[in-house]
Amino acid sequence: MSFLKVALSNLRRNPVRSLLTGLSLAVSAATLSVVLSLDQGYSSAVTDDLVNNTGVHLYITKEGCPIEAASVIAQGGLSPLYVEEDIVTRIQGMPELDAVMPFKLFAVTTDDGSRTDIFMGVTEAVRSIKPDWRFAAGGWFTSDDSVILGAEMARIEYLAVGDRMYSEHFDREFVVSGLLERNYSQDDGTFFLPLHTAQAMVGREGKLSAVAIKLNDISNMDYIQTRLRAMMPPDYFIIGSKELSDGILEFFGATRAIMFVMVAVAFVISVFGIINTMLMAVLERRREIAYLKCVGAGKYDLIRLISLETAAIAVMGSTFGAAVGMLLSPLSGNLLRKFLVAYVPSGAIARPDMGIALTAFALCTFIGVACSLYPAFRAAKIVPMEVLRNE
Amino acid sequence: MNNGSVIELENVSKDYRRGSETVHALRDVSLAVTPGEYVAVVGHSGSGKTTLMNIMGCLDRPSRGRVILDGQEVHEKTEAGLTRLRRSAIGFVFQQFFLIPTLSVLENVSLPSLFVGKPSNGRAGELLEMVGLGNRLHHLPNQLSGGEMQRVAIARSLINAPPILLADEPTGNLDSRNADMIMKIFEQLNQEGVTVVVVTHNQDIVKRCRRKVHIEDGRIET
Structure with a gap:
């Protein structure tokens, strides 16, 4: 018997709700993985094209x-x-x-x-x-x-x-x-x-x-x-290849900003989804939580229990989402290539790697666990006597 | 007042605010329960029985007066201190069983031991044997009858070996055969030295207790 076992068993009470909550985090993790892969990939591809894979150091162009x-x-x-x-x-x-x-x-x-x-x-x-x-x-x-x-x-x-x-x-x-x-x-x-x-x-x-x-x-x-x-x-420019590459990447900044806004929206949706789910889970179990307090569950025991429930959902959702993001990144790179107008690099535009997967996993798990704090504190603040008397 | 009391209430009053109205749930109540007693608390609905039990169980603090539980002054305790006192000194049994539906019978019983940092499946198994459920350790609560679920709840209340057992209408949801079985368990526990306080409407239970405390309008009637 451990807190983790109790937390996992609580997730089985409403498996569909747990699954949907995990999926909302998976969408965030996948979106973040794809966007990071594209961001890193496009920068590397442009730099490879204009700096690393060419012997050109300077360009003379017209102003x-x-x-x-x-x-x-x-x-x-x-x-x-x-x-x-x-x-x-x-x-x-x-x-x-x-x-x-x-x-x-x-x-x-x-x-x-x-x-x-x-x-x-x-x-x-x-x-x-x-x-x-x-x-x-x-x-x-x-x-x-x-x-x-x-x-x-x-x-x-x-x-x-x-x-x-x-x-x-x-x-x-x-x-x-x-x-x-x-x-x-x-x-x-x-x-x-x-x-x-x-x-x-x-x-x-x-x-x-x-x-x-x-x-x-x-x-x-x-x-x-x-x-x-x-x-x-x-009216002539003497421009370094690195400056040229930086200029193109700056031009790409607007697309980049839109992509990160998408990630932010996905995160906001996940955050509300998790808080809502965990609050419902707490409210549905008020009497049971009250009883746990009667038998000696302290404030931190309950916070630990609710946080572990959320952490379990977050770990599963983030792992799945980061993996899906890694798989989808090359496809999204090809899709983005069709819409790029400023500069289409020749190399792969999306470059997923383990670092990106771990970043997406860690960030989504952290956000998931952070979202549990409010419901967990609500659970910890339940006054057993009031709940048992009134409900 | 008996200095050897395991539960001691001295001029305890409890007031609640309900809207603009003040409800006097307990009025100047004094009560001492000695170790090994078997007490029934009886009274009409709204008489203050449950409030009295909540105060005895450290689930609520009195508005006025002193409560001493297992030798410790309750009003001096912080919230965390009260939690520790509940863990070590009191077992609760309610009319509803509050079993966690996704944990097995054995896991439900050992759950409170998790909060003291000593999860004990061994003692949980022994307690389930004692209440006659040794063959149902790995069943889920929804596979048990009402009487069996209440026996699991009793086993759970004893996992941390508390000297006091507080029961609020423990047979309220049970038929007479199961109610009788629960009362026999309480009697056995009492014989083993556990102090048992039962809040009830049931006159059959009252007759089996060695002491009766009658409460009416927040006052104990002698």
Whole structure:
């Protein structure tokens, strides 16, 4: 005989009510797990794409919101912001720079909106600035009409080296010169073109989306940034890849806030559900609790008993909810990917792990037990004589 | 007043507020119960019997007067002190049995021992043997008759070996055969030295008690 045994036996009195209370906490735990997985996953995916998996340390862009530009491109548009190509020759001789990659980025969306293709015009500098940009087959552009396919595009288009690819939008045929190895970045879903071909296709000769720069020594970043800024026209930005990634994550902040509001709503519903259930359980058993006090149950015995009942529900509900959340996270990541407009990272958007599961479990269990305190104190305050006389 | 009393009430009054009205449930009651006594408290409904039992059982405090239980001054005790006193000195039996429906008979009996930190299934089993339910240890309360449930409640009231047993209408819900069985158990306990105080309307029970205390309008009538 123990307090836990008595508490568990009390839960069996109304199993449906205990189950529903546990489920309300499970919903909270699952929602929290999913949201934490998405939050952590999206941040990691964006940082991987823009910082960890690229050799780019700095970008030169035109003044304006780079996030807005990314959004325009992602939706199949052409960014109104561009930098002049001649700046490349101005900075190329700087000894502190390991590589300078000018690029032109644009996207084309089909009329029915079902597909968006991303095109990137590059020079050979891409090979030194992107460490994992390696050919699985074929090689560099052989002519102005050459195209190199990212691994995913090669799979979707079912094309091999030497095959011809027709672009209906541009009414132009390309020859596949190379296929890239999969590197789990945005490169997988990109068509790479010679820089000048890409510029001509959108009527922006001599214009670049941005210039990507790899430094010899990253500790010089601030100094180089200051020097480059001095060399550039006043309406040009020198932005670090980390700043760019932080900017995108800041843009994601609104979505993040909505997700956490959902979690908060789920918690509020659970809190009221648990308090209501435990209060009902206490009120239904007033006479029995009064009797327990008669036979020597102290205030803390009753608080312990009611808290253990709630803790048992909370542990079961939170465990189940955290497990379901872990299973649902990848699905919700795929769902979120369809609605993201600012920046869709190439890696997994939801990244569930044991830490998230434990956080969701611990927080929901804590909230569950905390909710028991009011009903438990109500039970402890029952005056046996009044209950036994009046009820 | 007898200094060897196990229960001693000295000029005890108890007033309640009911709306704007003050109810005088007990008026200047003095009573001493010595160890090993078998007392019936009788009176009409509303005469103050239950209030008297609640005060004797430390479930309520008097408005005025002194209560000494098992040698300890009740009015000096904190709420926690009264709880400890109830645990060690008093066993309660009510008209309703208050058994926990999801615990077995054995677990119900040993439940009060949990609150003293010494859960004892062994003693619970012995007590159930004593009340004739040794073969029903693992049954649930809903598998028992009313008389059996009251016998479980009696066994439970004795788990912490209290010197005093307070019973409020213990046979009120039972037929005459079961009521007789319960009274025999009380008599046996009394013979073993337990002080038994029974609040009742039942004249058959009153006749079997060795002392009768009649209460009317909150006063003990001699």
